[in-house]
Amino acid sequence: MRIERMDLASIKTFFSKLIRMSFFDLGREWDNQVVSYLANMLTDFVRTERLYRFTDAEGRRIQTVVEMLIESQNGPYENSEWERELRKYIGDFTLFMTGIFRDYIARGSYLRYYINEGTKSYFFVSRYDLETGKGDPVTFIKLSQDFEFYSGALDYMRKVYFQPGKSGDPFSSFVARLSKVQH
Numbered sequence: 001m002r003i004e005r006m007d008l009a010s011i012k013t014f015f016s017k018l019i020r021m022s023f024f025d026l027g028r029e030w031d032n033q034v035v036s037y038l039a040n041m042l043t044d045f046v047r048t049e050r051l052y053r054f055t056d057a058e059g060r061r062i063q064t065v066v067e068m069l070i071e072s073q074n075g076p077y078e079n080s081e082w083e084r085e086l087r088k089y090i091g092d093f094t095l096f097m098t099g100i101f102r103d104y105i106a107r108g109s110y111l112r113y114y115i116n117e118g119t120k121s122y123f124f125v126s127r128y129d130l131e132t133g134k135g136d137p138v139t140f141i142k143l144s145q146d147f148e149f150y151s152g153a154l155d156y157m158r159k160v161y162f163q164p165g166k167s168g169d170p171f172s173s174f175v176a177r178l179s180k181v182q183h
Contacts, residue, residue, distance in 0.1 A: 008043055008046075011042075011043045011046055012039045012040060012043045013039075015038070015039040015042045015043060016035055016036065016039040018157050018161050019035050019038050019039060019153070019154075019157060020035055021157075021161070022153045022154075022156050022157040022160070022161070023035070023153060025156070025160070026152075026153055026156060028149070028153070031142060033136070033138070033139045033142075034139060034142055034143065034150070037139055037143070038095075038150065038154070041092045041095065041096065042096070042100075042154075044092075045092075045096050054068065054071065054086065054089065056071055065090060065093070065094060065110075065113070065114060065117050068086065068089070068090050068093070069090070069117070071086065083124075083128075084124075084125055084128045084129075084135075087121040087122075087124045087125050087128075088121070088122075088125045088140075090117060090118065090121040091118045091121035091122040091125065091140075091143065091144075091147075093118075094114040094115070094117055094118030094121070095118050095143070095147065095150060095151055095154070096154075097114060098111060098114045098115055098118065098151040098154075098155070099150070099151045099152075099153070099154025099155050099157075099158070100154055100155075100158050102151070102155040102158075115147060115148055115151060118147050118151070119144050119147040119148075120144075122140050122141075122143040122144035122147060123140075123141070123144040125137075125140040126138075126140035126141040126143075126144055
């Protein structure tokens with residue numbers, strides 16, 4: 001099944017529901033701010049062009065965490081809004097990859113590395129937001145402190161709620177569920 005036009009609000013609602021169900025299944029109360037953040041992040045990454053949205057000085061797409069960290073060191077200003085956005089992206093990217101594509105990350109033997117870098121990146125963002133009085137330092141400190149749980153909860157959500165369909169495609173049931181959400 002192909003979705004011609006995605007209703008991003010429906011997708012966010014869909015992800016929010018699954019995240020809450022996963023937290024409940026795992027015996028964890030959910031924080032509405034964190035659930036909303038995670039649902040927004042997943043919805044954002046539904047659009048594949050958003051997954052690799054940063055480029056290096058030569059205009060090539062940055063595709064690895066190492067390249068992202070190098071770029072953060074070579075960026076225009078240390079502790080700038082630009083570095084904050086890159087660090088937020090590193091946190092989001094590592095959380096997404098360790099949650100939704102955990103098997104792939106684990107096979108590459110960099111699961112622990114991604115978890116550590118995501119934790120540090122969200123901590124950087126929380127500290128930056130606190131120092132500047134902008135953004136949402138509380139949500140980012142929660143994401144930093146409980147990164148491993150949120151990553152595991154997204155992995156759980158994928159395993160339990162995105163079962164392979166008859167074609168063997170693990171996202172076919174996701175597409176089928178999503179089409180039922182859209183009106």
